[in-house]
Amino acid sequence: MSVSSNDHSSGRKFLPELAPLEAVLFDIDGTLCDSDPIHYHAFREMFIEIGYNNGIPITEDFYAENISGKHNDYLGKALFPDWSFEKCAKFLDDKEASFRRLAPQQLKAVNGLYKLCKWIEDHGLKCAAVTNAPRLNAELMISILGLSDFFQVIVLGCECERAKPFPDPYLRALKEINASPKHTVVFEDSVSGIEAGVAAGLPVVGVTTRNPEQSLVDAGASLLIKDFEDPKLWTAIEASLKKE
Numbered sequence: 001m002s003v004s005s006n007d008h009s010s011g012r013k014f015l016p017e018l019a020p021l022e023a024v025l026f027d028i029d030g031t032l033c034d035s036d037p038i039h040y041h042a043f044r045e046m047f048i049e050i051g052y053n054n055g056i057p058i059t060e061d062f063y064a065e066n067i068s069g070k071h072n073d074y075l076g077k078a079l080f081p082d083w084s085f086e087k088c089a090k091f092l093d094d095k096e097a098s099f100r101r102l103a104p105q106q107l108k109a110v111n112g113l114y115k116l117c118k119w120i121e122d123h124g125l126k127c128a129a130v131t132n133a134p135r136l137n138a139e140l141m142i143s144i145l146g147l148s149d150f151f152q153v154i155v156l157g158c159e160c161e162r163a164k165p166f167p168d169p170y171l172r173a174l175k176e177i178n179a180s181p182k183h184t185v186v187f188e189d190s191v192s193g194i195e196a197g198v199a200a201g202l203p204v205v206g207v208t209t210r211n212p213e214q215s216l217v218d219a220g221a222s223l224l225i226k227d228f229e230d231p232k233l234w235t236a237i238e239a240s241l242k243k244e
Contacts, residue, residue, distance in 0.1 A: 019242050022125060023125055024187070025186045026187045028138055028141050029131065029132075029190075030190060031188055032113060032129075034108055039063075044063075046095050071158065074163075076091075107144050110207065111228065127150060128151055128173040130155045133156070160172055164192045165193075186200075187205050189210065203223075206221030206225070
């Protein structure tokens, strides 16, 4: 189900309430680009190699519930509770390297992304990328998408005291681009990312790239969109520029 942009029963903030909109914060994986299939493939193949889950390949549902959007430090402890920190880190570093080998051939922008980016530029809005991805991954994805000059700053969860689902990365982004939470919106695709944005006091638009819609609603998304061409999005952001 989608959250209506004029349903205030949940107490959530909605885009028109941000007027005038001054800043936009984006997650990267699954939000700017449909990268989850690449991550899923890399994890699936590496799990098979080490005999994870008794050699039974993980499913996309397992990936969505247990891996998508989560920080690697968390994943190491959750997936391999009996492994040492060093062994977990090596496995996850190898997995990220596998992702970077696959990404240049497979990574694609979410539909309508460049239309939204042009709208943001045309209206002089501040912009930052906020991600739990490692820096090498984040910079590679943004480069492949041709957006290296678009973002004022890239904030990494691993460089904050706490990564998503905690609010720290979004709070840092607000500080670094000197933006008010009262006039800023977040785009996210994962439960942990939405929870982080909401915890930072920001309205979050949930992009339903791969994760179950109800889980994004339950996490606190103010609005759900299929992609950046969704008419619901354009109705809301146009309204968010108008001062009451």
